[in-house]
Amino acid sequence: SQQGEEDPQALSIQEGENATMNCSYKTSINNLQWYRQNSGRGLVHLILIRSNEREKHSGRLRVTLDTSKKSSSLLITASRAADTASYFCATDNYGQNFVFGPGTRLSVLP
Amino acid sequence: ETGVTQTPRHLVMGMTNKKSLKCEQHLGHNAMYWYKQSAKKPLELMFVYNFKEQTENNSVPSRFSPECPNSSHLFLHLHTLQPEDSALYLCASSQALNEQFFGPGTRLTVL
Numbered sequence: 001s002q003q004g005e006e007d008p009q010a011l012s013i014q015e016g017e018n019a020t021m022n023c024s025y026k027t028s029i030n031n032l033q034w035y036r037q038n039s040g041r042g043l044v045h046l047i048l049i050r051s052n053e054r055e056k057h058s059g060r061l062r063v064t065l066d067t068s069k070k071s072s073s074l075l076i077t078a079s080r081a082a083d084t085a086s087y088f089c090a091t092d093n094y095g096q097n098f099v100f101g102p103g104t105r106l107s108v109l110p
Numbered sequence: 111e112t113g114v115t116q117t118p119r120h121l122v123m124g125m126t127n128k129k130s131l132k133c134e135q136h137l138g139h140n141a142m143y144w145y146k147q148s149a150k151k152p153l154e155l156m157f158v159y160n161f162k163e164q165t166e167n168n169s170v171p172s173r174f175s176p177e178c179p180n181s182s183h184l185f186l187h188l189h190t191l192q193p194e195d196s197a198l199y200l201c202a203s204s205q206a207l208n209e210q211f212f213g214p215g216t217r218l219t220v221l
Binding site: 042045048088098099100101102 | 116151210
């Protein structure tokens with residue numbers, strides 16, 4: 001069964017607004033990662049958060065992890081048109097390989 | 111540029127053709143992966159190689175045959191594919207199970 005599920009499936013916002021995407025998973029994890037994919041291209045790693053961490057920041061990105069709820073969120077602040085992409089969460093289940101969710105497609109309108 | 115290259119970037123083949131996809135990583139990683147990405151479907155892990163040994167084969171049909179001659183190179187040999195195999199094939203590498211670095215992908219079309 002699929003491990004990660006992103007929510008919403010699609011999100012449209014205006015430039016300058018914040019974008020929040022959520023990821024839920026089913027089993028215990030070692031770490032959770034967020035990736036970005038521009039249309040038809042390879043994925044780019046954004047941030048990794050370990051199971052014993054609750055929050056992590058990288059530039060305009062903020063990731064939270066709630067292991068009790070088996071969920072994570074990715075916040076992009078002050079969005080730009082260049083942030084338009086699909087965003088995926090991937091979970092590492094203690095030695096099993098990463099399982100990717102279906103992704104959230106973000107559109108940032110100028 | 112992620113340090114992972116894939117060739118060709120685009121490939122069109124007939125169902126009776128034999129072709130190969132190539133992936134090379136210049137990062138010194140010990141694990142390499144093949145993923146399939148079809149429209150409106152989650153990324154599907156196909157094969158994993160760790161230190162040149164295959165550690166994962168997610169029920170992939172035998173018409174897809176991977177080869178890992180060394181820890182820097184990974185191939186995916188294609189034979190008698192079906193139109194539903196048309197997809198973006200992504201290669202990735204990682205050091206252990208840390209962040210994965212992806213190549214740009216090969217867009218495959220099977221006629």
